[in-house]
Amino acid sequence: MHHSDSSSRALTRKLVAGALALALSAGLSAAPGTRAPAPDPLQGDGRVSDFYVWKDVIPATPGKLLRSEPLPPSLGLAGTAKQLRILYTSTSGFDGRTPIVVSGALFVPAGTPPAGGWPVLAWGHGTVGLADICAPSWAGRSYRDVRYLQRWLAEGYAIVASDYEGLGVAGPHPLINVPSLAYSILDSARAVVREVPGLANKVLIVGQSQGGIGAFAAAAHQPGYAPELGVKGTVATGVIYRSNNPATSGNATPRNPHKVDDALSYGFYGFIVDQQHEPSLQAGDVFTEFAAPVVDQARNVCLSQLMGDVVGAGLTLANTRKPEGEVGERYRRYQQGADERARRYSVYPTLKLNHPVFIGTGAEDVTPSAISQLALMRDACAAGTVVEGHLYAGLGHSATVNGSLKDSIPFARKVIAGEQVTPVCAPVLE
Secondary structure: OOOOHHHHHHHHHHHHHHHHHHHHHOOOOOOOOOOOOOOOHHHOOOOOOHHHOOOOOOOOOOOOEEEEEEOOHHHOOOOEEEEEEEEEEEEOOOOOOOEEEEEEEEEEEOOOOOOOOEEEEEEEOOOOOOOHHHOHHHHOOOHHHHHHHHHHHHOOOEEEEEOOOOOOOOOOOOOOOHHHHHHHHHHHHHHHHHHOOOEEEEEEEEEEOHHHHHHHHHHHHHHHHOOOOOEEEEEEEOOOOOOOOHHHOOOOOOOOOOOOOOOHHHHHHHHHHHHHHOOOOOHHHOEOOOOHHHHHHOOOOOHHHHHHHHHHOOOOHHHHEOOHHHOOHHHHHHHOOHHHHHHHHOOOOOOOOOOOEEEEEEOOOEOOEHHHHHHHHHHHHHHOOOEEEEEEOOOOOOHHHHHOHHHHHHHHHHHHHOOOOOOEOOOOEO
16 A cells, blocks of 8 residues: 555545445435544644544444555554554444544554465554544554564564544544444454455454553454454453452552652543543642643643653642542532443443453552452453453563563464463462
8 A cells, every 4th residue: 555645645535435435325424424523722632744634524434444644664663564554434432423533553564464364453552642642653652562563563463553532633532431442443453454455354452551441342342343353352451440349440559649650640631531521620620729730731742741740740649639628519510420421431341252352460550450450350251251361470560561472472373263262260470
């Protein structure tokens, strides 16, 4: 798909025309047609190239490739035959209906593909921020993720990497939203399997942290949402799991409220997501005057910079969040709907997956706690999923990503080949 400008435009026109024709013939194109939302500075929209701006009606068929362009080498991986920035259709996780456009990247290995084409790894990245400029296809990836994806590429997987709903393209990014992450990841795989030559409909879903919940969510939603997709297995590390058991939810170790804590950044992003559901909320309803300016800064900056800003400002839990008694009435009223929102956006539709899942957990992980990840292994096994669980001594949230490769790559080889996986529901420390 390396083309001159004119042939790229011709290909784009052909793809769009084909997608629209398909949508119309299926009677799916809702009059007058859905268009991308106008950019909203409060959601960190903008400051990216025109590639991310889709001006036409969005085809109502999810998983359609709309256009592609070569990815700048500085944002790529070594050892590729081609690497592309892509734009494709998906479904909004806010209502489960509205057609949206999502951006991402595709990396195809160099060398001769196996018979039938390269298997496809659909990658779900960890939290990067809420602003469009944080989208990995625009901003690039951490050294940890580059090393990790490079290894999978060398194993012979084409990698499609969604930016997720609202990152890169205009519109709110909902952060932890099970349907949204599932749809974005599944449709990235559908788009490339359908429309990029040389790829096989043999899919491995892989994700870390926010992408870990995304990977498990995609696996759970796949039979109902993308039944034609040949998902063979799922690999997830640092997986977030909201169980109904308070003993296994949240963090095992309470944080020191007087210690400067860059993890407060996640709470700032979470508040901006709260505003997506209730726009009348103000930072002052929840945060101190000291912290409120950094919360506003979170709209426009990516995670690593925000963490630096939190540390630079000397923010602690004690000087950041208002005491319970001083929280604004608006926020209190909003919190009354927290359980309903959690059920809608934070809970997997099922724990019974139709394919094996690898879950890698660092024993030192507190983001989310290792205890909650072990509970997911146990609960998914009890639901009838084949789970291969691993618990790594001395590894935290980030180190587990590459630390788990020695086990996840053999797991992947097995599931792609259709071989049996031995369940490990309660792993011992290794």
